[in-house]
Amino acid sequence: MTALLETRGVWQRFGGLVANSDVSISVGRGEIVGLIGPNGAGKSTLFNLIAGVLPPTQGSIWFDGVDVTAMPAAERCQRGVGRTFQVVKSFETMSVIDNVIVGALVRNTVMREARRKAHEVLEFTGLAARADVLASDLVPAEKRRLEVARALATEPKLLLLDEVLTGLTPTEAQTGVALVRKVRDTGVTVLMVEHVMEIVMPLVDRAIVLDLGKVLVEGKPNDVVRDPKVISAYLGDRHAVGA
Amino acid sequence: MDKSFTERRRRELLVAACLAVAAALVPLFVKNPNVQNIMILTLMFGALSQSWNILSGYCGQISLGHALYFGLGAYTTTLLFTKFGVPPWFGMLAGGVISAVIAMALGYPCFRLGGHYFAIATIVIAEIGLLLIQNWDWAGAALGIEMPVRGDSWLKFQFARSKLPYFYFALALACIAWIVTWWLEDSKWGYWWRAVKDNPDAAQSLGVVVFDSKMGAAAVSAFLVAVGGSFYAMYVSYIDPGSVMGFQFSLLMALPAVLGGIGTLWGPLLGAVILIPLTELTRSYIGGSGRGVDLIVYGTLIVVIALARPEGLIGLFSRRKETAR
Numbered sequence: 368m369t370a371l372l373e374t375r376g377v378w379q380r381f382g383g384l385v386a387n388s389d390v391s392i393s394v395g396r397g398e399i400v401g402l403i404g405p406n407g408a409g410k411s412t413l414f415n416l417i418a419g420v421l422p423p424t425q426g427s428i429w430f431d432g433v434d435v436t437a438m439p440a441a442e443r444c445q446r447g448v449g450r451t452f453q454v455v456k457s458f459e460t461m462s463v464i465d466n467v468i469v470g471a472l473v474r475n476t477v478m479r480e481a482r483r484k485a486h487e488v489l490e491f492t493g494l495a496a497r498a499d500v501l502a503s504d505l506v507p508a509e510k511r512r513l514e515v516a517r518a519l520a521t522e523p524k525l526l527l528l529d530e531v532l533t534g535l536t537p538t539e540a541q542t543g544v545a546l547v548r549k550v551r552d553t554g555v556t557v558l559m560v561e562h563v564m565e566i567v568m569p570l571v572d573r574a575i576v577l578d579l580g581k582v583l584v585e586g587k588p589n590d591v592v593r594d595p596k597v598i599s600a601y602l603g604d605r606h607a608v609g610a
Numbered sequence: 611m612d613k614s615f616t617e618r619r620r621r622e623l624l625v626a627a628c629l630a631v632a633a634a635l636v637p638l639f640v641k642n643p644n645v646q647n648i649m650i651l652t653l654m655f656g657a658l659s660q661s662w663n664i665l666s667g668y669c670g671q672i673s674l675g676h677a678l679y680f681g682l683g684a685y686t687t688t689l690l691f692t693k694f695g696v697p698p699w700f701g702m703l704a705g706g707v708i709s710a711v712i713a714m715a716l717g718y719p720c721f722r723l724g725g726h727y728f729a730i731a732t733i734v735i736a737e738i739g740l741l742l743i744q745n746w747d748w749a750g751a752a753l754g755i756e757m758p759v760r761g762d763s764w765l766k767f768q769f770a771r772s773k774l775p776y777f778y779f780a781l782a783l784a785c786i787a788w789i790v791t792w793w794l795e796d797s798k799w800g801y802w803w804r805a806v807k808d809n810p811d812a813a814q815s816l817g818v819v820v821f822d823s824k825m826g827a828a829a830v831s832a833f834l835v836a837v838g839g840s841f842y843a844m845y846v847s848y849i850d851p852g853s854v855m856g857f858q859f860s861l862l863m864a865l866p867a868v869l870g871g872i873g874t875l876w877g878p879l880l881g882a883v884i885l886i887p888l889t890e891l892t893r894s895y896i897g898g899s900g901r902g903v904d905l906i907v908y909g910t911l912i913v914v915i916a917l918a919r920p921e922g923l924i925g926l927f928s929r930r931k932e933t934a935r
Binding site for chain 2: 418420439440441444445449450452456457458459460461465468469470472473476478481482483486517518520521
């Protein structure tokens with residue numbers, strides 16, 4: 368079976384800056400894949416290319432067997448790509464349930480159905496008690512969860528998580544990890560950009576390390592963290608020698 | 611959860627029905643034509659503001675050029691009636707459709723503009739419309755057109771002896787604008803619009819087609835405003851470019867909603883009930899020619915509101931749910 372998501376020789380240039388150069392990755396169905404790398408490695412750019420925020424300068428992106436390179440974000444969502452934002456983008460003047468209904472409307476045209484779906488997702492993500500609260504009144508960890516809930520309401524095949532676990536307290540992060548596992552268990556494939564290695568590594572099936580816009584290493588999390596190239600990218604060459 | 615939501619929706623409908631019935635009974639007790647005139651204008655601007663609120667309140671695309679659609683409605687109806695003898699009812703519909711089409715044609719380039727630039731574009735476009743009409747001889751140019759009086763008739767929507775038919779029509783207009791808003795609030799469009807207003811990027815990522823939802827809001831909004839413009843033309847039976855397409859109409863559609871509560875179901879009507887009588891009274895008491903005095907009064911009012919209660923007066927009535935938790 369073909370991979371759910373594939374990028375083929377993707378380049379992204381911003382003026383003279385090359386954010387992604389010749390990136391080819393693939394994500395299989397049912398996997399949790401971690402996209403990691405030091406600051407400025409091009410993770411967020413690649414993420415936005417996959418979500419359809421902007422088209423790549425060169426190369427193509429395939430989702431579920433279809434070339435989606437030229438497809439705008441909304442259409443990708445209809446095809447089954449859900450995403451969260453690193454800097455949360457809640458609909459602040461709307462209640463939590465209304466935020467989620469917006470997502471649910473992708474697959475449910477009848478309002479009553481969309482509302483029921485939204486309640487279901489809030490139950491699943493543990494936000495049910497906050498359904499009628501304004502999104503602007505949520506605490507940061509809840510806002511992150513709302514991002515995930517909204518994306519899940521679109522019933523994605525692929526869920527893109529952009530640093531959903533970063534900046535949370537250890538307890539909150541653990542609940543987050545549990546939620547990601549639960550999401551995968553429902554059959555959703557997950558691609559997550561993450562900073563905090565010790566949280567991501569136990570969670571993901573496979574890790575892809577980006578550095579300076581290129582794929583540096585990819586493989587099982589345990590092999591990746593021991594790879595000298597990865598260590599030197601994060602900590603500098605001096606540390607890699609000893610490894 | 612679901613039950614309380616349905617209940618709230620039903621309650622809103624019930625309150626609206628009660629208010630409509632109460633408003634319908636008012637003319638039985640108030641016979642003074644001047645007061646009736648103020649009531650008619652209040653209902654009309656309530657309806658207009660409610661329509662403006664769909665594009666600018668719910669969808670967040672601030673338009674300060676809705677006088678264009680108001681004027682288009684007024685001119686379409688008047689021209690069809692005076693030149694071709696078409697009944698105003700049909701002119702109303704035609705004006706609405708024309709306005710909706712023009713709103714989408716203008717939206718096509720303008721909805722690519724962000725924030726303030728969109729608002730500026732709407733002002734400029736409305737001014738261009740005004741200039742075009744002013745120089746269009748067939749449409750009466752700057753002199754305007756007078757509606758020939760053909761005797762009282764529902765078909766021709768002319769009533770010389772009584773203001774009551776106009777009052778009930780204005781009331782119906784306000785009811786229709788309210789019900790359309792109420793219905794849209796809990797529809798895909800309603801959610802799409804609010805999402806677009808709050809965060810277009812996030813909306814897009816959730817499958818919302820931002821451009822289409824703006825176009826939809828513009829079309830509905832322009833249609834309803836044009837119907838209001840048609841009504842106004844029939845009511846005053848004489849129109850000239852400045853009196854139906856002037857910038858003050860754009861303001862008079864925006865201000866009630868801003869005062870009452872922008873992007874809310876009740877805000878525009880509440881704002882109109884306060885603002886329009888106030889405008890008319892200041893105009894008649896402080897001085898006839900002083901076109902500016904009324905503007906000063908509600909300019910002040912808006913500043914006070916913006917400082918004290920930015921969500922509008924409606925915030926005084928319904929302390930939002932989150933404080934009740």
